[in-house]
Amino acid sequence: MFETAERLTTRDGALDSLAPPPPALVVENLTKRFGGGCPRCFQLTGPETSTSRCGECGSVVALHEVALEVGSGEVLGVAGESGSGKTSLLRCLHRDLVPETGRALVTGVGDLFDDSLSDRRVHTEVAVLVHQSSAAAGLSPSLSAETNVAERLLATGSRSFGEMHLRVGEALSGLEVDRDRHANVLATFSGGMQQRVQLARALVQPPPVLLLDEPTTGLDPSVQAASLGLLQEVVDDFGGATIIVSHDLRVLRLLCPRITVLRFGRIVESGLTDQVLEDPHHPYTQLLVSSQL
């Protein structure tokens, strides 16, 4: 009796894990142009014409009708060379850029681009960005690491110092930031340590969306290895939707089960990372894979 019941639950569990997780972030029809734009911009740019710059009006089409879905607990990698629109995509989702058209529906929040949602609310409650530059990720270099991590708790109305101090301390220590450095000013931290502070800021109160922009760029190889290990733990435990943007396919292979390849602002290929990287269909993806060192 017992055995059957147990087997049944495991089988159910296995079935559940095979089904795709419900989408936590749905991006639809996202388009962003830099410049005045003209009616022919979208015809004259893209992978077919091998440019993102419109020959007629000179505008740059950073993203054109980009659509993607990320489930809760899922990690999506975005690959592409410089200028492919990777960073524009993240900056749109972090509301640093206003897209021309498109929606980004976050479960429990609604459209990320809705005007009624303030930028600060997006940054503190919805989408946390981890970026090579702490300032770009919304941290204050003149405040202590601990205060920077506590900001998201303060923004959501926590008013008990003791409780926040404890949670922030745990988050920072969990990411191997020494306790005696918690009160130090962020500007005195190295790049790798600042990244840990940024991750702690995300994990202290997990947001629905986590955005990682080139998480290993700017770190030396030994720190990269440590950082990757830590990142893997973080994204594996993280319950929300994660998007990792990187030009480094090895990083994406390690961290993301699913991958999307951007070129000249368009999605050219997407699928399971192993499939895409082992058997790339699109010539551009083939080039990307073959040009790895």
Added chain:
Amino acid sequence: MMSVTELTKLHGSPEPYAYLDEVSKREVRRAILKALALPGHQIPFSSREMPIARGWGSGALQVTLSVVGPDDIVKVIDQGDDASLNAQAMRSLIATTAECEQTTRTVEATIVQSRHRIPEIPLRSDQLLVLQVPQPDPLRRLAGNAATAAALHAEGDHTLAWLERYEDEVRRGGGATGAGHPVMVNGAVLMGPSPIPPYDIPRLDDLPHPVLFGAGRLARVMALPPHSHVRPLSFDDRPFLIPDAGVACAGCNSMTSHRIESTVRPGTWWCSDTDYCFSNTRPKS
């Protein structure tokens, strides 16, 4: 515009009454009325050039000159001291141009203009307190610019002010906060109450008289109507603390007043409010 001849005919003097011309005074009064209607909010006004440097009390001076009348008795203090040069100069400017009385005694005054102190002797409902404010916006510094700070005030997002409190706790263990601790007015509006010492912060609550704040350099006025609810910004589990000198005033032996260490005789502590100190030692008549 009035010619000098017309002015002279009206006032018997080539200068307008109380230094500012009527148009300017009306503009300041309108800002004050608006400020009283919106307690704690920063109301912009067209701050005039004054015969004192901006940042030396030009805002509060404009406020005082706009409300003063010939029947008023004016007291001006600088860090509690009536005898400071800046306080004396402003007091004599107000009294001369407004043709009114001046005093150093809190109980006699109808208008008290002050830099960074609330007089030790509680003011009555028929008295007015005008405070000089160098930095009216507690969000301005961390927000980086005035427009962002204004938007945050409008959204009721005071996170940046809380960040500073958190940083205070982390770096200095809280407690000894500096001057001008931000306060919440009527539970909703965040206000920088001018750099008054921590001792005076709780004393802003439920005052029977109005308090007007003038920031000349940044061209803002703020106001607290009588009986406004004012609370210092502090964490639920970290009550707002007032540091105490722990030493009695060398002049009047007071253990309850706000005392500061003498720069002339280090090691001795004195009431920062000189009038209060004198009134304790003055023979009662």
